[in-house]
Amino acid sequence: MAGVTAVPVIDMKKLNGEDREIVMTQIDSACEQWGFFQLLNHGIPHNLLDRVQELFKEHYKNSMDAEFQKSAPAEMLNNALSQENCKKIDSDWESGFFLQHSSHKPAMVAPAMPANLKETMDEFAEEMGGLADRILNIMCENLGLEKGYLKDALTGNDGPFFGTKMCHYPPCPRPDLIDGLRSHTDAGGIILLLQDDKVDGLQVLKDGTWFDVQPLNHAIVIDIGDQLEVITNGKYKSMWHRVLAKKDGNRMSVASFYNPSSTAKVYPAPTLVVSDDPTAENYPEFISGDYMRLYGEQKFLAKEPRIEAMRTN
Numbered sequence: 356m357a358g359v360t361a362v363p364v365i366d367m368k369k370l371n372g373e374d375r376e377i378v379m380t381q382i383d384s385a386c387e388q389w390g391f392f393q394l395l396n397h398g399i400p401h402n403l404l405d406r407v408q409e410l411f412k413e414h415y416k417n418s419m420d421a422e423f424q425k426s427a428p429a430e431m432l433n434n435a436l437s438q439e440n441c442k443k444i445d446s447d448w449e450s451g452f453f454l455q456h457s458s459h460k461p462a463m464v465a466p467a468m469p470a471n472l473k474e475t476m477d478e479f480a481e482e483m484g485g486l487a488d489r490i491l492n493i494m495c496e497n498l499g500l501e502k503g504y505l506k507d508a509l510t511g512n513d514g515p516f517f518g519t520k521m522c523h524y525p526p527c528p529r530p531d532l533i534d535g536l537r538s539h540t541d542a543g544g545i546i547l548l549l550q551d552d553k554v555d556g557l558q559v560l561k562d563g564t565w566f567d568v569q570p571l572n573h574a575i576v577i578d579i580g581d582q583l584e585v586i587t588n589g590k591y592k593s594m595w596h597r598v599l600a601k602k603d604g605n606r607m608s609v610a611s612f613y614n615p616s617s618t619a620k621v622y623p624a625p626t627l628v629v630s631d632d633p634t635a636e637n638y639p640e641f642i643s644g645d646y647m648r649l650y651g652e653q654k655f656l657a658k659e660p661r662i663e664a665m666r667t668n
């Protein structure tokens with residue numbers, strides 16, 4: 356996909372027809388060169404995506420917006436504005452919560468949600484989990500790994516970690532002073548994102564330029580996390596991304612994280628290790644939970660030193 360100058364948009368419908376090879380190659384190139392792509396015709400019913408967006412926007416307006424106005428980032432911005440030379444704020448202009456879907460003991464208690472939103476999110480998680488498995492198997496095929504390899508690599512003792520971050524990026528009076536979400540790479544396996552169909556803000560950094568991930572109705576955005584980069588021995592890369600705060604528009608985002616279990620041993624797939632070149636640097640092996648602890652302290656820093664730090668463990 357040389358010469359592509361925007362985040363790739365890939366139509367999965369063509370995977371079942373005579374263009375299959377072309378689409379498989381598009382996905383492979385997107386994983387290698389962008390770490391980000393948008394999927395159309397991914398098989399998740401559009402009316403489910405519409406319901407998630409509609410019900411979550413309503414829930415935000417009814418139950419979360421007033422709280423945000425009293426939150427830490429809102430207070431930080433107010434304080435900064437009362438100073439003469441205010442500097443950029445080290446926080447994120449976002450308001451959200453996390454739902455855990457996998458069989459693990461939930462990391463946190465799910466917040467109270469209206470019954471119709473909760474039911475819709477259960478349905479959404481089921482569909483997103485299925486899509487995650489399909490994407491991982493497409494990656495397996497492209498990487499020459501046996502079917503199921505990548506899911507197994509995330510499984511550990513208790514199955515992949517799977518959860519969804521539901522958030523809004525409310526209108527911000529001073530987007531020059533705070534980001535919606537500061538630049539970072541994602542930590543885990545793959546991330547599946549339903550973003551607002553109108554309000555933009557998500558950007559990915561490629562070759563020194565920030566590219567918008569344009570809102571596209573009913574698309575699902577996929578991106579690659581650091582630990583999938585390790586498993587592919589660097590063939591696929593996690594990429595820096597950020598969300599800009601905006602003066603107008605309240606951006607909704609529902610991001611499902613399909614990650615290694617904290618007990619999973621993460622290491623480069625043996626067939627992707629260049630064995631006939633003794634000088635080739637391979638990625639290290641580590642326990643996912645150890646990486647996640649370090650990531651928790653260093654989310655907004657470069658991934659390379661924290662992956663390197665795992666080598667001694």
Ligand SMILES: O=C(O)CCC(=O)C(=O)O
Nearest residue numbers: 520541550557598608610
């Ligand atoms: O909200 C978005 O569009 C991106 C969220 C994100 O990058 C994250 O939560 O890691």
Ligand SMILES: [Fe+2]
Nearest residue numbers: 539540541596
């Ligand atoms: Fe992210």
